[in-house]
Amino acid sequence: MAPCCNKVYVCRVCHDDVEDHTLDRTTVEKIVCNKCSTKQPVSDRCSNCDIKFAQYFCAKCRLYDSNDLKQFHCDGCRLCRVGGRENYFHCEKCDVCLLLSMKDTHECLEKISHNECPVCLQNLHTSRKPSRIPKCRHMIHEECFKKLFQYGHFACPICGTSMTNMSQIWKMKDEEVKHTEMPQDYKEIKTNILCRDCHKQNVVDLHFLGLKCPDCGSYNTCQ
Known part of the structure; x- marks a missing residue:
């Protein structure tokens, strides 16, 4: 139940698609069971019929997901990530979870992910897609990076610097x-x-x- 408009939605994306404002899911305090329609505090099971709402539940993010995406909550990012906690580390300076393979090779830039991907324009910090940091340090989705190369574009869309060893x-x-x-x-x-x-x-x-x-x-x- 969205506290901002007191309406019931299946998820925050469904809410944001039809409303003229966005839902901060961390502010949600009440949910409604799809099976028995009982209104109740946020939890992983229905207080009335005891049905389990989802395979993955995060009380901090108010996140429910039955798809196995190896979800995990990162306190540093203040949100849930996918891909398995064992495959990522949180860089305090960059303020984002990065692949372990980047731990000793990436150059830190304060709050580097608090921008949009220069290709798809999605927010990098809240994105569920893996990202990479080129030598120019303009963060970009890995998927968008590969698509650029696929179409013959090797330079950063922001500064024009080559994004890989050419x-x-x-x-x-x-x-x-x-x-x-x-x-x-x-x-x-x-x-x-x-x-x-x-x-x-x-x-x-x-x-x-x-x-x-x-x-x-x-x-x-x-x-």
């Missing part, structure tokens, strides 16, 4: 440039570039296939 791709680009001769009218033309990876400016030979940064070797440049 050295092998740049080597392939070197070969393409090497074996592609520029038309005679363009061979002597120079152009100013800014590297989006090392942020240095240079003057380089114009080439239609790419403009390589002489400092870091990246082709992630702009004129």
Whole structure:
């Protein structure tokens, strides 16, 4: 039962889809049993018919879920996560649960998850999807990151920095440039570039296939 409007909904998402305001589920104090319609305080079982409401119940989040998603409550995040507590750790500075594989490799940024994913625009902190932190430290959903690469986009949507090690791709680009001769009218033309990876400016030979940064070797440049 939503205390904000005194209406009964199956879940907060159902509430938010039809109301002009959002429900803070932690404020819910009363629930209604779907089987016997008994109104009662929040709990995992009905006080009247004793039916178990869900396989997973979190009293802090007022969360009920019968799908086995390896849910666990994180006191640091102040919400429930999925994927198994044993696979995650809570970074106090980033203020978010991250995969254990990122524990010794990620760079901390205070409250990094308290933003929207730059691709799908969903809130990263409350999202149930795994996220990654590129070297530019603009957090992004892992799923959205992979989709960007699938469609040939390797740069951060926010700052334009390469989101992964592109050295092998740049080597392939070197070969393409090497074996592609520029038309005679363009061979002597120079152009100013800014590297989006090392942020240095240079003057380089114009080439239609790419403009390589002489400092870091990246082709992630702009004129």
